[in-house]
Each structure stands twice: as structure tokens, then as C-alpha cells.
Amino acid sequence: MRVRSLADGRRGMDWRLHGRSRRLAIVLAISLAVVTAVTGTVLALTLHSGPAPAKLASAKLQPRPTVKATPPPPRPHKKGPLLDPFTGERIKKLDPVLAVKIDNIVYARPQTGLQSADIVYVIPVEGGLTRFMAVFSSHFPSVIGPVRSARQSDLDLLRQFGKPAFAWSGATPHLVPFIERAPIYDLYANLVGGYYRSPNRVAPYNLYANTRTLLSEAPRASKARDIGFRFGSLPAGGKPTAKYSVKYPAASYTFRWSAKDGRWLTWIDGSPAEATESGQLGGRTVIIQYTRIATSRFEEYGGRPPYAQSVGHGKAVILRNGRAYIVRWSRPNLEVGTTYTLRNGKRMLFQPGQVWVILAPDSHASYVNAAKV
DSSP: OHHHHHHHHHHHHHHHHHHHHHHHHHHHHHHHHHHHHHHHHHHHHHHHTOOOGGGHHHHHHSOOOOOOOOOOOOOOOOOOOOBOTTTOOBOSSOOBOEEEEEOOSGGGOSBBSGGGOSEEEEEEOGGGOEEEEEEESSOOOSEEBOBOOOOHHHHHHHGGGSSOEEEEOOOOTTTHHHHHHSSSEEEETTTSSOEEEOTTSOTTTTEEEEHHHHHHTOTTOOBOOOOSOOBOSOOSOOEEOSEEEEEETTEEEEEEEETTTTEEEEEETTEEOBBTTSSBOEESEEEEEEEOEEEOSSOBTTBOOEEEOOSEEEEEEEEETTEEEEEEEEEOSTTSOOEEEOTTSOBOOBOSSOEEEEEEEOTTSTTOSOOOO
16 A cells, blocks of 8 residues: 555656646746847847947837938929020020121111110211111021121120120221131121122112021020129119210211100111111110220221220110119120119119110210220
8 A cells, every 4th residue: 555655646746746847848938938039139139220239238128219201302492584684584595696787877777687686786987977786695587687897896895795606797907807816706798608688779788697597607606694784673763754865976866765665766867767677776775875985996998987995984874764864884894794883882774675785975085096905
């Protein structure tokens, strides 16, 4: 009985031992699983976060950072409308600059193409007369003319445009080398195509140019750029003015304000200045720039023509919207344009549209015979 009881007791003890072992094994298995899980987490942190071993515990206890979505970059502001620096009008793109010397003697009237010009310069020449230099960029007519010869004053004005295309029909032999070396696209009538003689007029007032052909001869001519003009609302001040006249020894100009047309209509030598493309010539803004008229060093037909100095400073009268403003003009050198400043120091603002610039003789220095270039 004891033996059996002892044997039974051993089996009961073995069962209890096995039960404890089983529980111990379960506990060890759970502990091992926990350790494995923790080790895996730490390993994952090590592989993904990369903290130093000494900081693993603190890294494990830190809350997961909240990832904020990166805001989209701000949208760029829409660019304003592109404005022509010569007229202040809206344009789609900047185009090349084409300057054309146009005759203005009575036999050359009415001229062709001037209504499309951005700027019309009136320049004194020999005999007390004047000629036009028309500058085109935003609008190009199909035909321009009559094209005439160049003068020294033209070269000074052309410098402000960079390297424009320049159409001309001739010049005194002494001046030609200077034109050829000037920073321009040389569109001399005997050098490039596109010119023709009209049978409806007598020579030399019948030379016309095809604009498209001229532009094809100057594929890299400078595009329109800032030459000092500013456009905007009507400045305060100014004197109500219905008309304004400018006189040369053998030519006269009168500009009359037309509220209906919103322009200063032009009379030359007492008659309306007409255009072959219909309508009377005239600009939205007219600048009478009083300047020193010297004598050119280049002879022309046995004499020396006047030379209008466009570099320097002086007084000007600007006509816009039926008013006249007395301003100061300044052009420090040939490479830049001209600024026009009101008496209060602010820039004079032009009315958007075609601009006329009249290089008029200063009453204190008219047709002097001294200046050297």
C-alpha cells in the first residue's frame, strides 16, 4: 500500500511539476514574445528613425509627431497688360523698331503711313524747312513714304532705340560713312529691296517703301523699349489751350485740340495736314521741345543744314487733353531717352496714343553757327 501510495504520490508530484513547468514555459514564451516584439520595435525605430543607441528609450516614449500637409506654393500674380513704351497702349508683344525719314515739302504731301506711326519727330532741315522721322513698332502700314535723305540730327535720335532699322534714301557724302557705322540696321534705298517709284508723283518725292520687305531686311532690329515717355491720367495744372503754333524760317505748324477726335489735329503752313490713308494728321500728345539749333558740320547742297541738338536740357510745352503744360526736358547722353518733368518735380504723363515731338528753335539760340559735334 505504501509503495503504491508512494508511486501514486510521485505521479501526482510529477503532474504538479509538469503543471508548473507548463505554466513556466507559457510565461517564458510570453516573455520571449514580448521581448521579441520590443526588440523588433526598437530595431524598426533604429532602421527608420536612426536615433543613437543611448536615445532609443526616449525615442520609444516620445509621441509620434503629427505630419502636417505642406501648403501649396502661392499662385504667382497675374502679369498686367503689356504696354507699348512709345504709345502707352496695350499690345500683345514688343515688335522691332523701324524709323523712316519722310519728306514734308509741299510736293510730298499728303504722306503715306504716318497715321500708323508710334512717334512722329519734326526735324528742321536746310532752307528753313522740316522733315519727319516716323518711328513704327506697334503698328506697321503696308507702305510708307515718300522716303527722303538723312541728316545729322537723325543719328542722335536713333541712338536711344538701341539698334533700330532705319530707312533713308541718301545723304551728303560726308555724312554717309557715319550712318554706315551707326548702330542701326542700314536700310538705304540703294542697298536693300522694297523701294519703288510711284508714277503719280515727280521725283524725288515719289519714293515709297514696302514695310514688310524692309522688316525682312532687319530680322534682329531692337524692339521697343523705354525712351523716357510716361503715360497716365491727366496731371493737375496746365493751361486750357485750344491751339498752339510753332514757326520755323520757312515752315509753320499749328496744333488744334479736337475733343471729338481726342487728338491735336495738325495744320502745316496754314493747311490741314492730310494722310493718303484718310484723315488729318495729329497726335494724342504733342511735345514742343525747344532746343538749340546749331549748324551741322556736314555740308548739304553747298551749305550746312541746321542741326537740332536733342541731348542736353531745356524747356518744353506738352499738349494733351486740351491743356498745355510747361515742363523741363532732359537727355544726359545719346544712349538714353528724354525725360519730361513738371515744375513740382513729377514726371509729366502723356495721353496714350501717337506722340509728336517737335524739335523747335529756342528763342535764345535759334540757328546759331557754332556747335561742333
